[in-house]
Amino acid sequence: MAVAHPLDRYLRTDRLPTMWCPGCGLGILLGCILRALDRRIREGSLRRENVGFAGGIGCSARMTLYPYFDSAHVIHGRAIPFALGVKIVKPEMKMIVVGGDGDIAAIGGNHILHAIRRNADLVVIMANNMIYGMTGGQQAPTTPRGLYTTTTPYGNPEREINIVKLAAALGANYVARGSVTHTPLLEQMIYKALGKRGLAFVEVLSTCPELFGRHIGFRSPVDLYSELRKRVVVKTRPSVEESDYSWERGFVIGEFVDRDEPGFIEVLQEYTSRARGGAG
Amino acid sequence: MRVDYVTGNTAIALGSIAAGLRFYAGYPITPTSDIFEFLARELPKRGGYVVQFEDEIASINAAIGASWACAKSMTATSGPGFSLMVEALSLAVITETPVVVVYVMRTGPSTGVPTRSGQYDVLQATYGFHGGLVVPVLAPATPQEAFDLTVRAFNVSEKLRTPVVLLSDATIAHTYGRVVVREPGEVEVVERAKPSVPPEKYRPYDPGEGLVPPMACFGEGYNVLVESLTHDERGYYAPRSDVQRRLMWRLYRKIVESAPELFDYGAAYLDGCDVALVSYGSTSLSTLVAAKILRSEGYRACSIRLRTLFPVYEEGIRRLLNGVGKVFVVENNVGLYYRELRGVLRGSEVVSVPIIDLDLPQPREVVEVVKQWL
Numbered sequence A: 001m002a003v004a005h006p007l008d009r010y011l012r013t014d015r016l017p018t019m020w021c022p023g024c025g026l027g028i029l030l031g032c033i034l035r036a037l038d039r040r041i042r043e044g045s046l047r048r049e050n051v052g053f054a055g056g057i058g059c060s061a062r063m064t065l066y067p068y069f070d071s072a073h074v075i076h077g078r079a080i081p082f083a084l085g086v087k088i089v090k091p092e093m094k095m096i097v098v099g100g101d102g103d104i105a106a107i108g109g110n111h112i113l114h115a116i117r118r119n120a121d122l123v124v125i126m127a128n129n130m131i132y133g134m135t136g137g138q139q140a141p142t143t144p145r146g147l148y149t150t151t152t153p154y155g156n157p158e159r160e161i162n163i164v165k166l167a168a169a170l171g172a173n174y175v176a177r178g179s180v181t182h183t184p185l186l187e188q189m190i191y192k193a194l195g196k197r198g199l200a201f202v203e204v205l206s207t208c209p210e211l212f213g214r215h216i217g218f219r220s221p222v223d224l225y226s227e228l229r230k231r232v233v234v235k236t237r238p239s240v241e242e243s244d245y246s247w248e249r250g251f252v253i254g255e256f257v258d259r260d261e262p263g264f265i266e267v268l269q270e271y272t273s274r275a276r277g278g279a280g
Numbered sequence B: 001m002r003v004d005y006v007t008g009n010t011a012i013a014l015g016s017i018a019a020g021l022r023f024y025a026g027y028p029i030t031p032t033s034d035i036f037e038f039l040a041r042e043l044p045k046r047g048g049y050v051v052q053f054e055d056e057i058a059s060i061n062a063a064i065g066a067s068w069a070c071a072k073s074m075t076a077t078s079g080p081g082f083s084l085m086v087e088a089l090s091l092a093v094i095t096e097t098p099v100v101v102v103y104v105m106r107t108g109p110s111t112g113v114p115t116r117s118g119q120y121d122v123l124q125a126t127y128g129f130h131g132g133l134v135v136p137v138l139a140p141a142t143p144q145e146a147f148d149l150t151v152r153a154f155n156v157s158e159k160l161r162t163p164v165v166l167l168s169d170a171t172i173a174h175t176y177g178r179v180v181v182r183e184p185g186e187v188e189v190v191e192r193a194k195p196s197v198p199p200e201k202y203r204p205y206d207p208g209e210g211l212v213p214p215m216a217c218f219g220e221g222y223n224v225l226v227e228s229l230t231h232d233e234r235g236y237y238a239p240r241s242d243v244q245r246r247l248m249w250r251l252y253r254k255i256v257e258s259a260p261e262l263f264d265y266g267a268a269y270l271d272g273c274d275v276a277l278v279s280y281g282s283t284s285l286s287t288l289v290a291a292k293i294l295r296s297e298g299y300r301a302c303s304i305r306l307r308t309l310f311p312v313y314e315e316g317i318r319r320l321l322n323g324v325g326k327v328f329v330v331e332n333n334v335g336l337y338y339r340e341l342r343g344v345l346r347g348s349e350v351v352s353v354p355i356i357d358l359d360l361p362q363p364r365e366v367v368e369v370v371k372q373w374l
């Protein structure tokens, strides 16, 4: 098979083009994930057959349809427990959970909370397009206050979730916020997340021109992309307190937490081995 | 092999170990928590994992994930928890994931009487999830059956690549009984079929000549696809009527056509039976006594307890009850499984005997109701 693109070997090329709208930011994110994986696989720090994807439901979760790895496209909000089930019984797997802000921060909120509390050994990539894309532009927990969505036609009255603070407070080993407007940085964050034990959380600001941009006056993908780029503030090693998530003040991106506490899986294994008469 | 004196719940836990359980995911709920606690002590000794999740939704989804990593998986719950699990069970149906769900019924609706018994959820156990397909439901009545049917539930789930519900209730859960406990290696254990083709040729939902596709797992290099969308044999989303038809009928047939093989029942006084008391689960302990009383009073009564509730083996049930004058369906609810049997036994006289009791229906009460119709 002729390889048209260096990343083709990681893609189910017979499924392309993707289902995403032209100009959607999710393709950029997929590229970053695959490049980061490629680096890990080439340098030998990850084995290809030990990489698995899991996603719930949503445009973002459909990311799991395209990578040529073990992959699960499950139900809305539940990719985290699915992935953790795989990981517990096959610790050699590197499970990557990809989902939207609705998938992970709304319906899956209980699972992300407890996965972080456990420091569960998962890479969780939350694509944040500030809207429910797949279902047609409804309010998300990440929608900035005041903006129009189809379920808040007079403006979103709710406060946005700053999930970086949540992830940091509950003790994830790695917490970063990236953006599809800053790809080398995003790729580096994902690369790093793939090398961590414990829970590695990467929030990714992404663009939904079709249902977010169009409704707030940025109809073309380039306009929305440029607008997001303007509002993104890049910081080097910002503190969690600096993790502003605001349409007005800007969206701070960077690595907020990078620590190396034991992950859930190794602790579980240690405790389990006690039952078998091991140490402890 | 050893003989022990244990509760229905403990028997289920022991049965799951014998069947090769490697992962238990749970959320505490009466009357199932002692299954969880028993396994939390015993399974790690045998190299398995037991994890308490944040809710039943996480538990069942984790069990499904673990099954895709080739570990036999189980969770146990009761009505409120099962209600939370049904969305994921529908996922297990379409992704053809072997997983065992122990459903220990308690009194409902809603929180009801959490510690007491009932059979209100017999239809929910198979019809509770969206998509309109049937999953096998096995119903023990004694601790020994709880052990045996747990092993069977795993075997069926592996063989047919399906979720299986083991339907027990609060009475069986905490009733002690003599159980012949077998260890792993002492019972017949079925493992899911593995692909015989190399990864490049593997199509995760291609059943070949049969109805059940071989299953590769995460981490084996097969690039498996677990797909909740309507999918073709490759696991690719295909929103087309022909694909939906093919998938639906295969998923339907693989269960329904197994009905003869899955059919299982116990019977007493069948000889010359003219008045059949049909029941399942704990209520069949009452009907057994009721049949005995009726016999002693000169009626030609028998007692039949169904151990497989779904899929319904219509022909088998008709043959079993052939020639019986009247069929009484005794259950501890408003008369639910009766509706199944009434359809199957069209033309025969089928009477519902719904007796609601927080414990077992009293045999005397069963006798009194039955006699009104004789």
Ligand SMILES: Cc1ncc(C[n+]2csc(CCOP(=O)(O)OP(=O)(O)O)c2C)c(N)n1
Pocket (backbone or CB within 6 Å): A057, A058, A059, A060, A061, A076, A099, A100, A101, A102, A103, A104, A127, A129, A131, A132, A133, A134, A135, A140
């Ligand atoms: C239990 C359940 N509720 C609702 C839905 C409908 N639904 C599908 S995707 C989605 C939200 C999508 O938003 P998000 O997760 O942010 O992903 P995006 O499409 O924006 O990438 C919803 C509500 C569903 N599939 N399942």
Ligand code: SF4
Pocket (backbone or CB within 6 Å): A019, A020, A021, A023, A024, A025, A026, A059, A060, A129, A133, A134, A207, A208, A209, A210, A211, A212
């Ligand atoms: S609806 Fe939005 S998020 Fe979904 S594919 Fe289209 S642009 Fe992307």
